[in-house]
Amino acid sequence: xxxxxxxxxLISALPICVHAQQIQFALLKYSGGGDWYNDVHSLKNLAEFxxxxxxxxxxxxxVVVESGSPEIFNYPFVYLTGHGxxxxxxxxxxxxRKYLISGGFLFINDDFGLxxxxxxxxxxxxxxxEFIELPYTHPVYHQKYEFKNGIPKIHEHDGKPAQAFGIxxxxxxxxxxxxxxxxxxxxxxxxxxxxxxxQKALQMGAxxxxxxFMLSSPN
Numbered sequence: 001x002x003x004x005x006x007x008x009x010l011i012s013a014l015p016i017c018v019h020a021q022q023i024q025f026a027l028l029k030y031s032g033g034g035d036w037y038n039d040v041h042s043l044k045n046l047a048e049f050x051x052x053x054x055x056x057x058x059x060x061x062x063v064v065v066e067s068g069s070p071e072i073f074n075y076p077f078v079y080l081t082g083h084g085x086x087x088x089x090x091x092x093x094x095x096x097r098k099y100l101i102s103g104g105f106l107f108i109n110d111d112f113g114l115x116x117x118x119x120x121x122x123x124x125x126x127x128x129x130e131f132i133e134l135p136y137t138h139p140v141y142h143q144k145y146e147f148k149n150g151i152p153k154i155h156e157h158d159g160k161p162a163q164a165f166g167i168x169x170x171x172x173x174x175x176x177x178x179x180x181x182x183x184x185x186x187x188x189x190x191x192x193x194x195x196x197x198x199q200k201a202l203q204m205g206a207x208x209x210x211x212x213f214m215l216s217s218p219n
Contacts, residue, residue, distance in 0.1 A: 152181065
């Protein structure tokens with residue numbers, strides 16, 4: 001029997017209602033020229049992995065939402081990926097801020113080269129907040145799967161260590177950012193990653209899902 005799971009939502013502008021019904025991931029479409037549409041199978045594969053291993057009920061069909069659209073409030077988990085520039089205008093930044101404050105969650109995937117752009121863009125959304133590197137003791141590394149040494153290295157990129165960052169609002173992590181590792185490519189099935197590497201990427205993604213939706217570990 002599948003676990004029922006719940007999301008604690010901060011209800012302010014527009015509440016996101018999830019409760020125990022099937023949820024659906026969303027892919028964020030943004031301006032600036034970056035390839036927001038990259039890794040087309042990532043969310044489908046992550047949903048399938050979570051459904052199998054966490055006993056969740058996540059739709060394997062994701063939707064595309066724009067950062068300034070009210071439709072974003074229908075989706076508790078929004079995925080942002082790409083290699084290049086990201087621009088949020090004032091209205092988009094304000095909408096994204098309201099979404100995240102209201103209980104939404106943003107997963108940011110560095111597909112290589114994203115870092116200088118996402119930091120500027122998120123600073124427009126939350127000028128008062130910073131990305132905080134997650135220590136190895138953070139619960140996101142100790143859910144269904146154990147990552148005692150932090151986020152796994154999936155792709156070499158610049159050869160720098162893999163890092164994970166969070167943005168926290170009133171004690172709640174509202175955004176997760178993987179840097180110099182590219183979990184999304186590991187979730188996808190077109191990059192011919194070794195199976196053990198793909199599994200690590202999917203397991204880390206499942207840990208994030210379990211952490212943000214407060215799922216109990218399946219038996």
